[in-house]
Amino acid sequence: MIDDNIIEGYIGEARDLWLKRRETETAEHIFPEGFENKIRCAGGWKHRPATKVIASAVIAAVLVMTGVAGQLPVFEFAQNDLLDIGVSIYDESTDFSVSTDYVDNSEVKRPYFNWLPKGVVEEKRDNNTLSTFVRFKNENVELTVVVIKITHTSRNNSIVDTEDAESRLIEINGNKALMVKKNNWTVIDYFIKNYMVSLSGTLSTDDIVCIAENIVLK
Amino acid sequence: MLIYLAMQDTSCERDRLAEIYEKYKNQMFALANSILGDVRDSEDVVHEAFVAMIPYIDRLPEEAAHPKVRAFALTLAESKALDLYRKRKRRKLVFWDDAFDENTAVPFYDPVTEGSDIAKAIANLSPSDSRLLMWRFDVGLTTKEIAKILGKKEGTVTRAITRAKERLAKELEKEGVSIK
Numbered sequence: 001m002i003d004d005n006i007i008e009g010y011i012g013e014a015r016d017l018w019l020k021r022r023e024t025e026t027a028e029h030i031f032p033e034g035f036e037n038k039i040r041c042a043g044g045w046k047h048r049p050a051t052k053v054i055a056s057a058v059i060a061a062v063l064v065m066t067g068v069a070g071q072l073p074v075f076e077f078a079q080n081d082l083l084d085i086g087v088s089i090y091d092e093s094t095d096f097s098v099s100t101d102y103v104d105n106s107e108v109k110r111p112y113f114n115w116l117p118k119g120v121v122e123e124k125r126d127n128n129t130l131s132t133f134v135r136f137k138n139e140n141v142e143l144t145v146v147v148i149k150i151t152h153t154s155r156n157n158s159i160v161d162t163e164d165a166e167s168r169l170i171e172i173n174g175n176k177a178l179m180v181k182k183n184n185w186t187v188i189d190y191f192i193k194n195y196m197v198s199l200s201g202t203l204s205t206d207d208i209v210c211i212a213e214n215i216v217l218k
Numbered sequence: 219m220l221i222y223l224a225m226q227d228t229s230c231e232r233d234r235l236a237e238i239y240e241k242y243k244n245q246m247f248a249l250a251n252s253i254l255g256d257v258r259d260s261e262d263v264v265h266e267a268f269v270a271m272i273p274y275i276d277r278l279p280e281e282a283a284h285p286k287v288r289a290f291a292l293t294l295a296e297s298k299a300l301d302l303y304r305k306r307k308r309r310k311l312v313f314w315d316d317a318f319d320e321n322t323a324v325p326f327y328d329p330v331t332e333g334s335d336i337a338k339a340i341a342n343l344s345p346s347d348s349r350l351l352m353w354r355f356d357v358g359l360t361t362k363e364i365a366k367i368l369g370k371k372e373g374t375v376t377r378a379i380t381r382a383k384e385r386l387a388k389e390l391e392k393e394g395v396s397i398k
Binding site: 001002003004006007008009010011012013014015016017018019020021022026027028029031032 | 243244245247248249257261264285286288289292296327328329330332333334336337338339340341342348351352355356380383384386387390397
């Protein structure tokens, strides 16, 4: 039997020769959209920050003057081409009122989850006329996902507890998303066209972002 | 991923796995595709290989360009591709992994002719034998860790490594190389 020390002495050189045997020209392959997300979630890569900053210096200046500069992410989040989003900021919460003229008579889409953290399972799902409510749970953490269709005949109001919370703008698959963190509770709200998606729970922020990035509406 | 990395604000956000992914995804894909001949299957293999790599990132050199990192990425991709190849019985290529049972591998790549005799012999072993020896002695994985990657029992891996070493010794003996 060949001694391990001998193999160890030659393994580096053997590896380089092994690589040489597999030396081929490699073309760039375009991986499908969402492919990196799956790996990124598995690898715990950090979620990307929003690339957009507040576009208008004028808006920023006005907000500073009116004393609501800390709510900049909220206002940026509320800029939406398809939906009218009203924002009311109170001491304890921020209320969003979402409506649209957009006509969407298609069948309501439901959320499906291409990735979940290990051990987290769907505990409850309610499919309502225009909304879907899904609750996930494992031993220590919980997450609620609500998806609501907004059309010309329906509107939605949502309230986010923003008192002493950290708010910031991130991106979920190219959509602006508002992330609010308070203690161990994280809320992420964003829109996929005329659907409002809201995730909230005690899972880690990275996990919630990864779940959000892997939600498919169909 | 290119877009993703370009959107990162700071270089510190490009963690090691992302760097390795960027560097080797195409090579891993090409290797998998040369075995499977199927784009979707090969993409799955790249994904599986990266997921398998995650727990052992800390064992690898910091520098993504290091040959040890590249070899680990490619051996994982090759291993996962051959697994899939066996599972789906796609005999598009005259190439077979011995699956620990018998050494029936037909060399797909030209054997190396340069280098020291022992290194050359290791590199020219069957894909599974050379891969096992590299994982064990180059990356420093335990038999338990290798078993986890391969989805085999630890005892099976231990026996497979022993057989790989026996085949290496036999090969060297055939070539008249002293291993004393």
